[in-house]
Amino acid sequence: MSILYDEGQQAIATESRRVLDARTDKARLLGLLEQVGEFDETFWNTAIEQGWTALALPEAYGGLNLSLVELGLVAQATGAATAGAPFLNTSYGAAMAILHGSDDSAKSDWLPRLASGDATGCVAFAEGSSPLPPKPAITFDGMMLTGRKPAVPGGLKADMAVVWASLGGRPALVAVALAEAKREPVSSFDNARLYADLVFDKTPAQLLAQGDDALVLARDVLARMAVVTAHEQVGGAEALLFIARDYANERKAFGQPIGAFQSIKHRIAELYGLVEIARANCIHAAAQEGQPGFAVAAADARLSATEAYDTAARDCIQIHGGIGVTWETGLHLHMRRARSLAIEQGNTLFWEDWLVDELLKGDAA
Amino acid sequence: MSDLDAYRDKARKWLESVAPEFGRDARRGLSVEEDLALGRRYQRAKYDAGYTGINWPVEVGGQGLGHLEKITFDGEEMQFGMPNVYFGISLGMPVPILIRFCEDKPWMKERVIAALKGEEIWCQLFSEPSGGSDLAALRTRAETDGNGWRMSGQKVWTSWAQYCDYGVIVVRTDPTVPKHKGLTYFWVDMKAPGVEVRPIKLAGGDSHVNEVFFDDVRLEDSQRMSPVGGGFGVALTTLMIERYVATDSAGFGPHLDLFVETAQDIDLNGRPAIEDGRIRSAIARNHAMRAGLDSITRRAMLMMQAGMQPGPEGSLQKLVAVRSRQKLSELGLDLQGNEAFAFDPHAFVKEDWGTSWLNAPTGRIAGGSDEVLLNTIAEKILGLPQDHRPDKGVPFNQIPA
Numbered sequence: 001m002s003i004l005y006d007e008g009q010q011a012i013a014t015e016s017r018r019v020l021d022a023r024t025d026k027a028r029l030l031g032l033l034e035q036v037g038e039f040d041e042t043f044w045n046t047a048i049e050q051g052w053t054a055l056a057l058p059e060a061y062g063g064l065n066l067s068l069v070e071l072g073l074v075a076q077a078t079g080a081a082t083a084g085a086p087f088l089n090t091s092y093g094a095a096m097a098i099l100h101g102s103d104d105s106a107k108s109d110w111l112p113r114l115a116s117g118d119a120t121g122c123v124a125f126a127e128g129s130s131p132l133p134p135k136p137a138i139t140f141d142g143m144m145l146t147g148r149k150p151a152v153p154g155g156l157k158a159d160m161a162v163v164w165a166s167l168g169g170r171p172a173l174v175a176v177a178l179a180e181a182k183r184e185p186v187s188s189f190d191n192a193r194l195y196a197d198l199v200f201d202k203t204p205a206q207l208l209a210q211g212d213d214a215l216v217l218a219r220d221v222l223a224r225m226a227v228v229t230a231h232e233q234v235g236g237a238e239a240l241l242f243i244a245r246d247y248a249n250e251r252k253a254f255g256q257p258i259g260a261f262q263s264i265k266h267r268i269a270e271l272y273g274l275v276e277i278a279r280a281n282c283i284h285a286a287a288q289e290g291q292p293g294f295a296v297a298a299a300d301a302r303l304s305a306t307e308a309y310d311t312a313a314r315d316c317i318q319i320h321g322g323i324g325v326t327w328e329t330g331l332h333l334h335m336r337r338a339r340s341l342a343i344e345q346g347n348t349l350f351w352e353d354w355l356v357d358e359l360l361k362g363d364a365a
Numbered sequence: 366m367s368d369l370d371a372y373r374d375k376a377r378k379w380l381e382s383v384a385p386e387f388g389r390d391a392r393r394g395l396s397v398e399e400d401l402a403l404g405r406r407y408q409r410a411k412y413d414a415g416y417t418g419i420n421w422p423v424e425v426g427g428q429g430l431g432h433l434e435k436i437t438f439d440g441e442e443m444q445f446g447m448p449n450v451y452f453g454i455s456l457g458m459p460v461p462i463l464i465r466f467c468e469d470k471p472w473m474k475e476r477v478i479a480a481l482k483g484e485e486i487w488c489q490l491f492s493e494p495s496g497g498s499d500l501a502a503l504r505t506r507a508e509t510d511g512n513g514w515r516m517s518g519q520k521v522w523t524s525w526a527q528y529c530d531y532g533v534i535v536v537r538t539d540p541t542v543p544k545h546k547g548l549t550y551f552w553v554d555m556k557a558p559g560v561e562v563r564p565i566k567l568a569g570g571d572s573h574v575n576e577v578f579f580d581d582v583r584l585e586d587s588q589r590m591s592p593v594g595g596g597f598g599v600a601l602t603t604l605m606i607e608r609y610v611a612t613d614s615a616g617f618g619p620h621l622d623l624f625v626e627t628a629q630d631i632d633l634n635g636r637p638a639i640e641d642g643r644i645r646s647a648i649a650r651n652h653a654m655r656a657g658l659d660s661i662t663r664r665a666m667l668m669m670q671a672g673m674q675p676g677p678e679g680s681l682q683k684l685v686a687v688r689s690r691q692k693l694s695e696l697g698l699d700l701q702g703n704e705a706f707a708f709d710p711h712a713f714v715k716e717d718w719g720t721s722w723l724n725a726p727t728g729r730i731a732g733g734s735d736e737v738l739l740n741t742i743a744e745k746i747l748g749l750p751q752d753h754r755p756d757k758g759v760p761f762n763q764i765p766a
Contacts, residue, residue, distance in 0.1 A: 003660065004667050245747050260750040262736070265743040272742055273685055276678040277657030284660040296656075303653040349642075352649035359625065359652065360639070 003287050005069075012070050016077035019046060024081040026330050032084050032192040033336070036185045037156055039192055040084025047078075047088060048117030057095055061111035068224065068286040072231035076282075079235025079309075079341075082333045084192040087120045089232065089345075090154040093225040094121025097162040098175055100217055101208025106175045109206075110160060122154035122178075123225065124198055125164040125218060131346035132164065132218060138200070140165040140172050140207070145200040151186045153344045155196035162208065163198075164218055173214045176205035190340040223298035226345045227285045230298075230305035233341050234278045236334050237305070240312035241271045243331070244319045258319070267315050274308040281305070296362075299355035306348055309338040369433055369670065376438045379414055380445050383407070389446030389713060397571075401528060404448035408483025417456070417481040425464050426478040432609045433669055439611035446713055450573075454524045455480055457610075458603050459487035459533040463552070465606075466590045466599060476531070490520040490534035490553070490577060491600065495766075497522070498737045500535070501544040501597055502756075507536045507551070507584060514538075514551070514584040519576060522731075526562045526575040529555045533603065535596045540762040547761055548596035551588045558582070569724045570710045609669070612682040614658035616690030617728060618714055618721040621651055624697055627718070631700055638700055647696055654689055658682055677746045684738045687728040694722035 005013070023046050032038055047053060056071040057063025071092060078088055095114045098106045113119035127133045127150065138147030145165060152161065158178060165172050181203050186195040209217045245268055248259030258264050281304045285297035313335040317324035324331050342348065385391065387407040392400055411417050412426075420435040421427025428434075442449065460480045467473045479485040496502035505518025516536055526532065532553050539547035555562070559582035564572035591599040615621065625648060628639040638644050658681070665675035697718030698705040708719045715721070729735050743749040756764045 002667070003664050004671065241747075245749065248749060256753070257750050259743075260753060262740070262752065265749045266736070266739040268747060268749060269739040269742040272747060273681045276661065276681060277654055277685065280657040280660035280664065280678070281653060283664070284656070296652075299649070300653040300656040303649060304657055307650075307653075352642075352646050355649040355652060356639075356645040359648070 003283050005073075005283075009069060009073060013073040013077065016050065016052070016074045017080065019050060020077050020081040020083070024083070026333075029082060029084050029192070029333055030327065030330060033190070033333075036187050036191050037194070039086075039157060039194055043078075043081075043083045044085045044087065044117075044120075047085075050074075052088060053091060053117040054115040056092060057111060057115045058099070061099075061107065062115040063111075068227055068289040069283075071228055072282060072286045075228045075231035076235035076238075079232035079237075079337075080239035082236065082337050086122075086154040086193045086344075087158070089225050089228040090123050090158065091121040092228060093123040093221050094158075094160060094162045094175070096224050097123070097173055097208055097217060097221045100220065101173065101175070102213075103175070103206045103208055106206040106208060110175065113159075119159040120154065120157065122152050122158035122161045123221065124149040124152040124155065124161045125222065126150070126152075126346075129347075131350045132222060134171075135169075136164050136166045136171060138163065138165045140167045140174050140205060143204060143207070144202040145174060145176050145205040146202055147200060149198045151188075151195040152198050153340075154194050155198050156183055156185055156194040158194075161198060162221070163200075163205070164214075167207070167210050170211045171214045171218070172210040173208040173217055174205040175208055176200065176203055180204075188340070190336040193340050193344070219295070222345060223295055224289070226298050226302040226351070227282065227289075229341055229345050230278065230282050230285065230301040233305035233309040233338070234275060234282055236337055236341075237271070237275045237278065237308040237312040240309075240316040240331075240334055241268065241275050244268050244271065244312075244316040247320055264319055267319065271308075271312050271315055274304070274311055278304040278308040296355060296358045299351050299358065302345070302351045303348060303355065306342045306351075309334075310342060313338040369437060372434055373437050373441060376416065377441050379416070380441055380447075383410055384445050384447075386410075387445075387447050392446065392448055394711070400448050401451055404451050405483040407448050408452055408481075412482045418477075421461070421464065425474050426481050431669075433666060436609055436611050436666070443611060443613065446715070451486060451525055451528060452480075452483055454489055455487040455529075458606055459489050459531070459552075461606050462533055462590070462599070462603050463487070465602070466550075467552075470587070485530040486525060486528055488523050488526045488529040488532040488555070489603065490523055490526075490532045491603075492522040493519060494521055498734060500600060501548065503535060503537060503548070505534070505536045505579060506540070507538050507549065509538075510583070513586050514589075516551075516553075516579050516582045516584055519578050521565075521574075521576050523562075523575045523577050524573055526555065526577050527564050527572075531555055532577075533590065535600045537761065538593055538596075541760050542594070543758050544756060544761045544764065545597045546594055548600070549589060549593050550591035550596035550599040551584050552590060553579075553582065553584065553588065567727065569720070569727070609665070609675070609679075612658070612662055612679075612686070614655040614662070614682070614686050615715070616683075616686035616688070616725070618687075618690035618694060618725065619697070619716060619718065621648065621655060621693075623716060623718075624648060624651070624693060627697055627700055633700075644696075644700070647693065651689055651693055654685060658686060677742075680738070680742060680746070683728075683732065684735055684742075687725060688735065690721060691725035691729065694718050694725055698722055 052074050054063045055066050059065045091114050125132050160177050163174050182199040184197040188195050248264050251258050281301040285301040288294045288297040317331050418427030419430050423429040493503045507514040507516040534553050535548050535550050538549040559580040561578040563576045565574050566572045628644050631638045633641050661678050665679050668675045712720045
C-alpha cells in the first residue's frame with residue numbers, strides 16, 4: 001500500500017471533513033459532557049449514512065472492502081470535530097476480532113450488523129491499569145462469561161463486546177451480546193465516550209480465539225484500533241494547531257498580534273512539528289496493515305499522536321489565555337478528548353514497552 | 366526493482382568496493398592534512414566513477430540525472446564515513462551558483478570540473494561578526510576603484526576556508542540605502558594579496574571553520590556575480606539552491622540501534638539497563654520521532670518520483686533530529702557513567718556518544734539555528750507574523766550599531 005494518498009482517498013478525507021463541519025454542533029457536544037449515558041446521535045447517524053461503519057470491512061459481510069487508510073482518514077476528520085460517540089474505532093475493533101477469530105456463527109451474527117451500523121460494538125480488554133492483562137480476572141467457562149470489565153469505552157450503549165477473558169488459566173477472546181449483561185455507567189471527564197463497567201454473570205458468549213492465538217489476535221486488534229485512534233488524535237491536534245494559529249494572528253497585545261512574539265510563534269511551530277511527525281507515522285502505519293512491521297508502526301503512530309494531541313491541547317489553551325479556560329470556548333472538549341484517547345487502547349507506558357519489546361525481537365531475528 | 370533501486374544497488378556496490386581505501390577504517394588516526402589528501406583522491410575516484418555532479422548538466426561535467434539519484438547516492442555514501450566533508454559546501458552551494466551566474470564566462474566549466482575532481486575547493490563567505498542569522502546586516506564593504514573594486518572587512522564561520530582556492534562573497538557596496546538593497550555578490554581568489562585566513566578552534570577540538578580578513582583586496586568587475594546592489598537575491602538563491610538534500614533522522618549522530626546496544630551491554634543497579642523504564646521510554650520516544658521523520662522523507666521521495674513537489678514538512682528534519690541527537694547523546698553518556706570519561710576526540714560522530722554530544726551544538730546552530738528554523742516554519746508555513754524589525758526601510762548607515 002502506498003504512503004501517498006490517491007484521489008479516492010483524498011476525496012474521502014475532504015468529504016468527511018465537510019460533512020462533519022456541517023453537522024457538528026459545539027453546544028450539543030458541551031451538553032454531552034454534563035450527562036452520563038448520552039451520545040451525539042446526529043454524528044452516529046451521519047457515520048452510518050456515509051458508510052463509515054462499513055469502510056474497512058469485507059464485502060462478504062456488507063462492507064466496502066477498503067482499508068485502514070480510508071478509515072484513518074475518516075477518523076482524522078472525527079478527531080478534528082471531537083465527535084460525540086466512540087464507536088468508529090471500537091466497532092471496527094470488535095469487527096476485526098470477530099473477522100480474524102475462529103467462530104463462523106459470530107461472523108454471520110455480527111459482521112453484517114456492525115458493517116451496516118445496525119449494531120455497535122465495543123472492545124473490553126483492560127483491567128485495572130493494564131490494557132491487556134496477562135491473566136484476566138474475568139472468566140469464560142462452559143461458553144459463559146462471568147466477571148467484570150471496568151470503564152469500557154462505548155460499553156454503555158454498544159450492542160456487543162469483544163472481551164479478553166481467562167479460559168482454564170489461559171487467555172481467551174470472546175464475543176458477547178450485551179443485552180443480558182449488566183452495565184454500570186462511569187461518570188467521566190469525557191462522557192461522550194460512554195464508559196461503563198460491564199458485569200457478566202454466566203452470560204452466554206462465543207469463543208473467538210484461545211491461548212497464544214488469543215494473544216496474537218488481541219494484540220492485532222489493539223494495534224489496529226490504536227492506528228485508527230492515532231488518526232483521530234492527529235485530527236484533533238491539527239485542529240488545535242490551526243485554532244491556535246488563527247487566534248495568534250487575530251489577538252493583539254502591546255500593539256501587535258500575539259503571534260509576533262516568539263514565545264507564542266515558536267510554540268505553534270513546535271506543534272506543527274509534533275502534528276506532522278504523528279501524521280507521517282499514521283500514514284505509514286495504516287499502509288503497513290497486515291505487514292510484518294505493523295506492530296512497530298502502530299506503536300510509533302500511537303506514541304507520537306498521543307504526544308501531539310496532549311501538547312496541542314495544553315498549548316492551544318495556554319495561547320488563548322483566560323478565554324481558553326472558559327466552558328463556552330470549548331477548547332476543553334479537545335483537552336478532555338486528548339486524555340481519554342490517550343488512555344483508551346493502552347496508555348503511553350504500555351505502548352513504550354510494547355515498542356521496545358518489538359524492537360528487541362527484531363534484534364534477535 | 367525500480368530504476369532508483371537499481372541505481373542504489375549499483376552505487377552501494379561501488380561504495381563498498383572503494384570503502385577499504387577511503388572509508389571510516391582507512392581514515393582512523395590520519396591528520397587533517399592527510400585526510401584532506403585522501404579526500405581529494407576519493408573525490409577524483411568518485412568523478413571517474415560518475416558519482417559527482419549527479420544532478421548537474423552534462424555540459425559542465427555533471428551526470429544529467431535527477432535530485433532523486435543525488436539524494437539516493439548521498440544517503441548510501443553517508444553510511445561509509447568517506448572523507449567527503451571538505452567538498453560539501455563547495456559543491457553544495459558556491460559551485461552551483463557559479464554554474465548559474467557565470468554561464469557566460471569561459472573559465473566557468475574549467476573551475477567546475479576542477480571542483481568536481483576535488484582539485485579546487487570553494488567556500489562561501491556570508492556570515493560576519495555582526496551578521497549571522499541577519500545576513501543583510503553584514504559590514505564588509507567594497508568601493509569602486511577604477512574598473513574594479515577594493516574590498517575590506519571580516520567574515521567568520523567560513524568552512525574549510527584554510528584549504529580553499531576560491532570563495533563567493535556578499536559585501537556592502539552602498540551603505541546609504543536600506544540594508545538589503547546595498548549588497549553585491551562577487552567571487553574572490555582566496556590566495557589574493559590582502560586575504561588572511563585564521564582557523565577557529567571549536568569546542569569539539571577541530572578547526573574546520575575560520576575567520577577571514579580582507580584588507581584592501583582588489584576585485585575585478587568581472588568577478589561580480591550580481592547586479593550592483595542586487596547581491597541579496599543571489600545570496601538567497603545560494604541558500605535555497607540545494608532544496609532537497611540527504612537527511613538523517615539520527616541528526617547525523619548515532620543510530621538508535623547503538624543506543625539499544627549500549628543499554629543492552631550496561632547494568633543499572635544490578636539489572637540490565639534495557640529493562641529500565643526510563644531507558645525504554647527514551648528508546649520508544651526517539652523511535653517514534655525518528656520513524657516519523659523517515660516517513661516524511663520517504664513520502665517526499667515518492668512525490669518527487671511522481672513529479673510532484675514535496676510538502677513543507679521536510680523542513681522539520683534538521684530542527685527535530687539534531688535536538689534529539691543532543692539529548693540522546695547526553696543520555697548515552699549518562700548510561701555509561703564513569704566509563705564515559707574515557708573520551709576519544711577523533712571517534713566518529715555516528716558511532717560514539719561522546720563526540721556526538723560534544724559536536725551536537727554546532728548542528729543546532731550551523732545552517733540555521735533552531736530559533737531561525739522555528740521562525741521560518743511559523744512565518745512561511747503557518748502564516749504567523751514576522752518578528753518586529755525596527756531596521757526595516759532604514760538606510761544602513763542610520764541603523765544604530
